[in-house]
Amino acid sequence: MITYATTTRDIAVTVRPIYLDEPSNFLKRRFTFGYAVSIENAGEKNVQLLRRRWIIQEHDGTRQDLEGDAELQGHPVIKPGEAHVHDGSCTIASFDGTVEGNYLVQRADGEQFRVPVPSFHLHAAAN
Numbered sequence: 001m002i003t004y005a006t007t008t009r010d011i012a013v014t015v016r017p018i019y020l021d022e023p024s025n026f027l028k029r030r031f032t033f034g035y036a037v038s039i040e041n042a043g044e045k046n047v048q049l050l051r052r053r054w055i056i057q058e059h060d061g062t063r064q065d066l067e068g069d070a071e072l073q074g075h076p077v078i079k080p081g082e083a084h085v086h087d088g089s090c091t092i093a094s095f096d097g098t099v100e101g102n103y104l105v106q107r108a109d110g111e112q113f114r115v116p117v118p119s120f121h122l123h124a125a126a127n
Contacts (some may be wrong), residue, residue, distance in 0.1 A: 002059040002116040010043030011105060011115045019124055020089070031124040032091045037117070039103065040083035046076045050112070051086065056122075059096040089121075097122040 005014040017035040024032045041047050056064040069075065076084045090099070100119040108113045 002121070003043075004037055004120040006076055006116060006118040007042070008115045010041065011047060011098060011103075012038075012040040012042055013103070013115060013117050014040070015099075015118060015120045016039040020123070023091075024124065027125045029049075030091050031041060031095060031115050031122070033097075033122045034089045035120070036085060036087050037085050038073060038085045038109060039078060039115070041078040041080055044080050046077050046108045047105045048107075049103055050075055052101060052117075053104075054090075054101040054117075056090055056092065057098050057100075058092045059094040062093065064090075071077060085121055095124040100104070118126050 001016055001018060003014060004018050005012065015037050017033055017036055020032045020034050024030060039049065051067065051069050053067040056066070080085050098119055098121055100116040102114040103117065104112060105115055
């Protein structure tokens with residue numbers, strides 16, 4: 001399994017995507033992928049996850065732009081040295097795609113900034 005990682009302003013984001021055979025359907029051109037995202041606070045102050053934005057680009061140029069806080073139930077606060085992990089999934093109509101995005105986070109002092117998610121690849125039947 002390939003891991004993608006990046007660190008911005010003491011916030012490390014690691015993503016592990018995987019192709020999901022069972023919900024995928026080759027004949028209907030529905031390729032489903034799961035991913036685990038770990039957001040680790042290597043800084044000295046708490047950070048809170050407020051929103052996320054995912055841009056899913058398929059091989060044929062089709063694009064999905066998803067933004068919101070639905071996957072961030074309760075807007076978790078990540079203490080120094082701790083991590084928040086969540087799982088997600090997406091379905092695309094082509095064999096290959098990429099996902100990139102960011103999280104809007106806020107420090108305890110009210111400072112807000114965006115933490116990029118490393119661009120990661122989706123490859124059907126890549127397991």
